[in-house]
Amino acid sequence: MNKKRIKEYAKQAGADIAGIANVERFDELPPEKHPRSIFPETKSVVIIGRRITRGTLRGVEEGTNFCNYSMFGYDWLDNRFIAMTTFLLSEFLEDSGWEAVPLQNLPPEVPPMGISVRKGNPAPNIMLDFDDAAVRAGVGEIGFCGVVLTPEFGPRQRFQMILTDAEIDPDPLLSWKICLHDEGCSGFCPLEAIKGGREILVAGKKMTVAEIYYRGKCASCKNGAMPNRYHPAGKPDRLASFCIRSCADALEKGGRVKNRFELPFRLRDAWKVKTEMDPYKF
Numbered sequence: 001m002n003k004k005r006i007k008e009y010a011k012q013a014g015a016d017i018a019g020i021a022n023v024e025r026f027d028e029l030p031p032e033k034h035p036r037s038i039f040p041e042t043k044s045v046v047i048i049g050r051r052i053t054r055g056t057l058r059g060v061e062e063g064t065n066f067c068n069y070s071m072f073g074y075d076w077l078d079n080r081f082i083a084m085t086t087f088l089l090s091e092f093l094e095d096s097g098w099e100a101v102p103l104q105n106l107p108p109e110v111p112p113m114g115i116s117v118r119k120g121n122p123a124p125n126i127m128l129d130f131d132d133a134a135v136r137a138g139v140g141e142i143g144f145c146g147v148v149l150t151p152e153f154g155p156r157q158r159f160q161m162i163l164t165d166a167e168i169d170p171d172p173l174l175s176w177k178i179c180l181h182d183e184g185c186s187g188f189c190p191l192e193a194i195k196g197g198r199e200i201l202v203a204g205k206k207m208t209v210a211e212i213y214y215r216g217k218c219a220s221c222k223n224g225a226m227p228n229r230y231h232p233a234g235k236p237d238r239l240a241s242f243c244i245r246s247c248a249d250a251l252e253k254g255g256r257v258k259n260r261f262e263l264p265f266r267l268r269d270a271w272k273v274k275t276e277m278d279p280y281k282f
Helices: 003-012 054-062 067-095 130-136 242-253
Strands: 017-022 044-051 100-103 157-164 194-202 205-212
Touching: 003 017, 003 044, 003 067, 017 130, 044 067, 044 130, 054 067, 054 242, 067 100, 067 157, 130 157, 130 194
Parallel strands: none
Antiparallel strands: 017 044, 044 157, 100 157, 194 205
């Protein structure tokens, strides 16, 4: 199927980002993390992204209004705006004669919640790793901060996915570096939950990602982080947290993102609260 037509329609439907991977890029993954475990005839994986507008983070950055992010950057963006974009593109693919499986971005940490229905099948429910898939679809990289960074918006976006039996020319992996981890972003966490660093490899692409203490320190963070609304096993939502807002500001100032503004994001000294971590192990 024609990739240009798919991307043009995705943009018309509201997508800010669209990337495509052939399913073979996922073959290094185990069955419980592989797209073909959900749709065995999958030929292509389409990643759809919509931006978190910078203004959606403004109330959190000033410490005066957290509701606009919880609606426009957290709940409504995921469950309404990008969900509709994903569904419309799925309809477009199916109107063209190809099956399209829309998938919401649910925590890949969620354990199986059933038993296998046939021999050799993994147990339900299969939860794909959307950050991993975004790298394989060429839309970005996983930064030192542990979230996907794109050339368009840095960390300011959310993703959904479509699995299809249409064979679509894949996009190349991102070939340049966005992350600035070598310039001090490990100090962005007020709770010192971002430590060290380890190299990960996704479809041959090397990235350095911090060791992040999600369960203890991140879970107790009062600096804009929010609990995972889907499952307690999932990582906290950090896209409005002090660390990710600092990352977004640094990438803008470093000229690493295409979405440019007249004024810098961080205009005043940033507020931060150094809370005590919860009394259980990471």
